[in-house]
Amino acid sequence: EAQVTQNPRYLITVTGKKLTVTCSQNMNHEYMSWYRQDPGLGLRQIYYSMNVEVTDKGDVPEGYKVSRKEKRNFPLILESPSPNQTSLYFCASGRTYEQYFGPGTRLTVT
Amino acid sequence: AQTVTQSQPEMSVQEAETVTLSCTYDTSENNYYLFWYKQPPSRQMILVIRQEAYKQQNATENRFSVNFQKAAKSFSLKISDSQLGDTAMYFCAFSINSGNTPLVFGKGTRLSVIA
Numbered sequence: 001e002a003q004v005t006q007n008p009r010y011l012i013t014v015t016g017k018k019l020t021v022t023c024s025q026n027m028n029h030e031y032m033s034w035y036r037q038d039p040g041l042g043l044r045q046i047y048y049s050m051n052v053e054v055t056d057k058g059d060v061p062e063g064y065k066v067s068r069k070e071k072r073n074f075p076l077i078l079e080s081p082s083p084n085q086t087s088l089y090f091c092a093s094g095r096t097y098e099q100y101f102g103p104g105t106r107l108t109v110t
Numbered sequence: 111a112q113t114v115t116q117s118q119p120e121m122s123v124q125e126a127e128t129v130t131l132s133c134t135y136d137t138s139e140n141n142y143y144l145f146w147y148k149q150p151p152s153r154q155m156i157l158v159i160r161q162e163a164y165k166q167q168n169a170t171e172n173r174f175s176v177n178f179q180k181a182a183k184s185f186s187l188k189i190s191d192s193q194l195g196d197t198a199m200y201f202c203a204f205s206i207n208s209g210n211t212p213l214v215f216g217k218g219t220r221l222s223v224i225a
Contacts, residue, residue: 040217042114042215043201044215092213096208098157099213103153104153106153
């Protein structure tokens with residue numbers, strides 16, 4: 001089954017404690033990206049990757065890091081989370097005309 | 111830069127009735143895609159319908175259809191015979207047709223279908 005998986009699905013953490021949200025896809029897609037969703041703002045792109053070892057900033061990259069060492073994986077790293085990073089995060093992969101979304105990760109930073 | 115505007119934060123419709131969700135966008139590109147995504151309470155992002163800008167014919171998927179007005183930069187979604195399962199947040203999105211490009215989303219319209 002073609003899918004994008006994210007882990008964890010829910011995470012509550014404290015300010016400053018480094019965390020990683022994993023994302024994996026089994027469709028051999030070159031393009032992967034991370035979005036965050038906030039009430040009244042829709043989804044905004046954080047980072048994207050055109051291929052292995054190629055990543056670039058989206059619209060809201062501050063406070064986040066990513067890496068793309070393998071084609072299937074694209075983890076999102078928050079090295080020092082802050083309360084304003086409390087949000088719903090989505091990983092996506094695919095092409096321009098068809099992107100597949102993961103199930104979302106609800107992150108709360110206290 | 112591309113922008114997508116959904117002017118209706120919330121809407122409601124009676125079961126079995128028809129409802130139209132509005133979306134406008136701004137771009138200088140000529141070759142692009144437009145999408146409507148549905149996000150039910152499960153939070154999963156589900157692609158409802160897709161329109162290619164170079165196609166004049168409006169896309170349809172069962173009870174879902176769009177009214178694509180390229181000159182007016184308008185892309186509305188019509189849901190016919192509304193069902194309780196259509197209750198969700200709906201997002202309009204845009205993407206340039208050039209390699210792999212990001213989706214630009216509107217802020218969403220929360221649709222409630224009332225029994």
